[in-house]
Amino acid sequence: MIKYAEISTEENEVLYGPGRRIVIWVQGCSLKCKGCTSPQFWDYDKGKEITEEELIELCICDDLEGITFHGGEPMEQSDSLLYVAERILPKGKNVVCFTGYEVEELKRSSQIALASISDILITGRYEESKRNVYLQFRGSTNQKVLFPSGNFTDYKLLDGQNVSAIKISNDGDLVYNGFIDPNMVDLIKSIVGDN
Ligand code: SF4
Numbered sequence: 001m002i003k004y005a006e007i008s009t010e011e012n013e014v015l016y017g018p019g020r021r022i023v024i025w026v027q028g029c030s031l032k033c034k035g036c037t038s039p040q041f042w043d044y045d046k047g048k049e050i051t052e053e054e055l056i057e058l059c060i061c062d063d064l065e066g067i068t069f070h071g072g073e074p075m076e077q078s079d080s081l082l083y084v085a086e087r088i089l090p091k092g093k094n095v096v097c098f099t100g101y102e103v104e105e106l107k108r109s110s111q112i113a114l115a116s117i118s119d120i121l122i123t124g125r126y127e128e129s130k131r132n133v134y135l136q137f138r139g140s141t142n143q144k145v146l147f148p149s150g151n152f153t154d155y156k157l158l159d160g161q162n163v164s165a166i167k168i169s170n171d172g173d174l175v176y177n178g179f180i181d182p183n184m185v186d187l188i189k190s191i192v193g194d195n
Contacts, residue, residue: 004072005041024050024069025038026071035131068095074099078114082110085117134160
């Protein structure tokens with residue numbers, strides 16, 4: 001069983017990876033980086049549940065390129081996410097995995113295996129003092145983008161753009177994904193109102 005906050009189909013390469021893909025924001029993160037843009041995903045007592053088989057079923061649609069494990073902290077649910085990754089990779093899908101851990105910090109066998117079979121792996125804590133809103137996948141310059149599977153070693157990072165996804169939740173709140181330029185936040189609030 002996987003504890004999650006949100007699952008959606010996204011097409012935004014700068015934020016989530018190549019092509020149309022399932023993105024799952026898992027629920028729960030013990031790292032609690034100062035300045036994290038998603039503190040609502042920290043609490044393990046919140047969120048919903050989906051089985052591994054249900055998530056696999058969502059991923060194997062013909063028009064989807066793969067899955068992105070976002071957070072929250074995917075490596076804290078590595079047994080389940082590894083199970084999913086191992087079953088969709090042979091079907092021609094790819095895997096992007098975000099983690100706040102460094103590779104050297106991964107100790108459990110399922111964490112090490114999930115890191116090593118990921119096509120694109122983004123590692124490291126968000127460090128507020130190193131914030132940079134113009135990096136693909138990363139919010140601070142200490143974070144790394146790795147290509148462990150070897151299938152994406154020619155991938156050219158799309159740095160230099162500030163890309164964010166802005167949605168209005170069912171509760172009417174503005175929800176930001178990505179590291180939005182603060183000036184842009186002010187502009188949006190001036191247009192739609194401050195939630
Ligand atoms: S690892 Fe990610 S989700 Fe967890 S606190 Fe850090 S930035 Fe937030």
